Amino acid sequence: MTYLQRSNHGRRRRILIPFVIVLVFSLLVVWLHTARSSLVSTPVYFLAYPIWKIEDFTLGKLDAMLTAFASKRQLEEEKNLLEQKLKAAELAAYTADAYRNENTLLHAALNRMGSDPSNFVLAYVLEGPPRTLYDTFIIDVGAKAGIQTGMRVMAEGVVFGEVVEVGGNIAKVRLHSAPGVQTEVLIGEESARVMAEGRGGGNFIIELPKGISVRTGEAVRLSGEGMPAIGIVGHIESKPSDPFDKVYIASPLNIFEVPFVMVGLRVNE
Amino acid sequence: MQQLRFRILADIVLLAGVVFLPWYLLLGLMIAAGFFFPKYYEVLIFGVVRDILYGYAGAWPVFSIVAFAVWIAASILRTRVAFH
Numbered sequence: 001m002t003y004l005q006r007s008n009h010g011r012r013r014r015i016l017i018p019f020v021i022v023l024v025f026s027l028l029v030v031w032l033h034t035a036r037s038s039l040v041s042t043p044v045y046f047l048a049y050p051i052w053k054i055e056d057f058t059l060g061k062l063d064a065m066l067t068a069f070a071s072k073r074q075l076e077e078e079k080n081l082l083e084q085k086l087k088a089a090e091l092a093a094y095t096a097d098a099y100r101n102e103n104t105l106l107h108a109a110l111n112r113m114g115s116d117p118s119n120f121v122l123a124y125v126l127e128g129p130p131r132t133l134y135d136t137f138i139i140d141v142g143a144k145a146g147i148q149t150g151m152r153v154m155a156e157g158v159v160f161g162e163v164v165e166v167g168g169n170i171a172k173v174r175l176h177s178a179p180g181v182q183t184e185v186l187i188g189e190e191s192a193r194v195m196a197e198g199r200g201g202g203n204f205i206i207e208l209p210k211g212i213s214v215r216t217g218e219a220v221r222l223s224g225e226g227m228p229a230i231g232i233v234g235h236i237e238s239k240p241s242d243p244f245d246k247v248y249i250a251s252p253l254n255i256f257e258v259p260f261v262m263v264g265l266r267v268n269e
Numbered sequence: 270m271q272q273l274r275f276r277i278l279a280d281i282v283l284l285a286g287v288v289f290l291p292w293y294l295l296l297g298l299m300i301a302a303g304f305f306f307p308k309y310y311e312v313l314i315f316g317v318v319r320d321i322l323y324g325y326a327g328a329w330p331v332f333s334i335v336a337f338a339v340w341i342a343a344s345i346l347r348t349r350v351a352f353h
Contacts, residue, residue: 174325
């Protein structure tokens with residue numbers, strides 16, 4: 001009896017295709033994690049932009065329609081807004097007028113960007129956490145409005161992020177509180193220079209040597225001359241056996257409810 | 270043909286969802302579609318697009334990895350699990 005020899009072609013293909021997919025995908029994951037090219041992201045932003053705009057428009061209209069029927073919700077929102085304003089006022093009290101005057105004088109002397117509103121671009125938040133999973137914002141201004149990577153992003157006097165990608169009409173902002181992101185800050189009466197690690201959702205943690213005195217409620221500023229606050233000390237965890245204190249910093253801003261931001265102040269400028 | 274139409278519709282919904290749905294809803298839809306449709310390669314594209322849109326260099330592309338896991342799990346389990 002003669003048997004036809006089985007072809008290995010189909011079997012080889014069945015193994016090869018998943019192997020190629022796994023390989024390509026692994027490379028893609030590495031690329032997404034390390035270097036990202038605007039060649040790929042720009043067309044994606046271009047396609048997503050109209051959807052964000054439509055979503056914004058629809059939600060705005062819906063909100064306006066529902067407002068008439070939702071007085072209770074409105075009161076609650078108003079209460080939240082007032083609470084936010086109170087927190088911002090508390091922070092402003094810490095940073096105080098003395099700081100502001102000093103900053104204005106120094107900025108004028110050095111001819112740098114200061115608190116002059118013309119140095120900032122107002123941007124509307126199209127998408128933001130918690131919807132995005134990552135601590136990123138998509139804002140509705142981009143290269144056309146002069147936005148560049150590295151620009152600081154502020155709201156209510158609090159710096160909370162940095163522009164990391166720029167498209168034509170949009171930009172992506174990575175929050176300083178994004179998990180694992182290290183930001184140099186000044187803390188305590190001596191303005192100790194330490195690294196704050198992002199913990200997500202507007203929170204940070206600092207490992208502070210025991211010698212540096214810090215109080216709950218103190219403002220923590222970005223390192224650099226004239227830099228505004230990024231948060232306030234919320235809790236200090238101290239163990240006698242540990243040479244470091246754990247300082248938990250919280251942003252006075254509720255980053256989940258930021259409708260507008262100001263973009264300006266380049267890093268290291 | 271009916272299945273194909275349904276698949277195209279699901280693709281459109283998911284693609285729009287990639288842009289504006291909260292991450293947990295999108296994740297649920299991706300898992301459901303991955304198991305419902307045979308060889309649902311599109312789920313990989315959705316994961317990558319989501320990471321391009323909202324991720325940044327330095328962050329792990331969580332959605333791409335999850336989409337890949339869904340695709341692998343669906344490829345293995347789909348032929349072995351029967352729904353009655």
